[in-house]
Amino acid sequence: MKRSPILLLSIALSVIFASFPVLAQNASSQTEPAGGAVLCPPGVYLEAPGDCVPLGPSAYLTDLARMGIPYPPRPLPAYKPDPALTEIPYHYFRLDPEPVPIYAGIPSDPNAGSGQYFPPGFVYISYIDRVDTGRGIYYLTQSGGWIPGKGARVSEISTFQGLLFHETPRHDFGWTFEDIPIKRAPGYNAPNTGKRLRPYTVIPIYATQNVDGADWNLIGPDQWVEARKVARVVVNTTPPDGVPDGRWIEVNLAEQTLAVYENYELIFATVIASGMEPFWTRPGLFQIYEKKETETMRNNDPSDFYYLDNVPWTMYFDKARALHGAYWRTRFGFPQSHGCVNLSIGDAHWLFNWANVGDWVWVHDPTGQTPTDPSLYNDWAY
Numbered sequence: 185m186k187r188s189p190i191l192l193l194s195i196a197l198s199v200i201f202a203s204f205p206v207l208a209q210n211a212s213s214q215t216e217p218a219g220g221a222v223l224c225p226p227g228v229y230l231e232a233p234g235d236c237v238p239l240g241p242s243a244y245l246t247d248l249a250r251m252g253i254p255y256p257p258r259p260l261p262a263y264k265p266d267p268a269l270t271e272i273p274y275h276y277f278r279l280d281p282e283p284v285p286i287y288a289g290i291p292s293d294p295n296a297g298s299g300q301y302f303p304p305g306f307v308y309i310s311y312i313d314r315v316d317t318g319r320g321i322y323y324l325t326q327s328g329g330w331i332p333g334k335g336a337r338v339s340e341i342s343t344f345q346g347l348l349f350h351e352t353p354r355h356d357f358g359w360t361f362e363d364i365p366i367k368r369a370p371g372y373n374a375p376n377t378g379k380r381l382r383p384y385t386v387i388p389i390y391a392t393q394n395v396d397g398a399d400w401n402l403i404g405p406d407q408w409v410e411a412r413k414v415a416r417v418v419v420n421t422t423p424p425d426g427v428p429d430g431r432w433i434e435v436n437l438a439e440q441t442l443a444v445y446e447n448y449e450l451i452f453a454t455v456i457a458s459g460m461e462p463f464w465t466r467p468g469l470f471q472i473y474e475k476k477e478t479e480t481m482r483n484n485d486p487s488d489f490y491y492l493d494n495v496p497w498t499m500y501f502d503k504a505r506a507l508h509g510a511y512w513r514t515r516f517g518f519p520q521s522h523g524c525v526n527l528s529i530g531d532a533h534w535l536f537n538w539a540n541v542g543d544w545v546w547v548h549d550p551t552g553q554t555p556t557d558p559s560l561y562n563d564w565a566y
Contacts, residue, residue, distance in 0.1 A: 252390040262347040270530035274494050276338035279307040286329040294320045305489030341511045345530040346454025356389040358416035361517030367408040370400030415440045415455045415517045421448045424546040426469045437549040440517050457526040460519040466561045470501040470545045481566045497532035501545040504565045523565030
């Protein structure tokens with residue numbers, strides 16, 4: 185049956201007008217601001233406005249602003265360096281921790297002795313040829329010696345890269361170095377959001393609170409992660425004491441991060457691996473005194489023998505301690521070196537291209553846990 189348009193209009197109007205008392209009743213149940221003031225338009229009010237009350241959305245936006253959280257969220261003013269920087273023209277082989285002979289040529293007898301050996305230790309060589317004789321595999325080193333294949337080829341070199349910045353970020357940031365859950369509040373017993381962060385996810389850091397004896401980083405509205413699982417860059421464009429200009433490299437031992445400043449602006453940051461006890465990276469203010477595109481690092485002490493061939497993009501700043509690429513590392517973000525500042529190949533390459541002999545390197549530990557007694561530091565490192 186067809187209905188009259190007039191009848192339909194009458195029904196619609198009666199429904200609309202009938203709802204008005206309900207809406208008015210709901211509105212009147214809210215406390216009206218004293219003096220009959222009106223609500224402010226949605227926005228951020230860090231100071232009390234004189235002509236309106238910043239409630240509702242304004243209160244929420246203002247709380248976010250006080251925590252340093254922008255709305256809508258803004259990405260970091262950052263971008264990735266050229267991926268070609270991660271390439272390296274060497275092939276590496278790690279020797280087993282046992283004596284490995286060095287031959288002048290491929291021996292006819294695989295059990296033949298040799299007058300030269302690599303002692304047991306932490307040994308990586310770079311090779312230019314690999315030959316399978318049917319009686320064994322041999323590698324030709326760049327120095328011309330042949331070694332039996334007692335070990336394993338380095339099949340994967342980290343392609344991790346830090347970030348370049350076209351302006352200094354307004355807040356701290358960092359990289360996760362584990363798979364970690366996001367909590368709705370700080371604390372181990374806080375409910376989970378159901379979301380997780382994969383290793384080496386870049387996150388903003390707006391605030392930090394200590395709950396349950398641990399620090400927690402605020403990374404978004406009602407989103408918290410455990411701080412000890414994040415390598416944090418604490419943005420600070422003020423030069424450290426002793427640096428006369430706006431150009432320096434900062435190494436934060438507590439956070440395992442490196443930051444580069446130029447003209448008082450952050451231009452690069454990444455994750456590192458510094459020295460682990462008792463081979464700490466020494467805190468202090470240093471200057472780069474030598475740059476080498478490749479370096480052979482070794483320690484002949486049998487109790488701690490190491491030999492590292494063609495270590496790329498090496499820059500010495502504190503005796504044998506250097507900034508350099510570490511092709512033997514697949515993970516960064518925690519201490520694990522023999523005193524040097526280990527970087528991924530791509531990060532070391534970028535830093536090598538940027539830095540000059542004489543540039544300042546500020547190594548510090550905000551927790552004060554790294555010893556500063558010079559007698560505790562060796563003259564060798566990697």
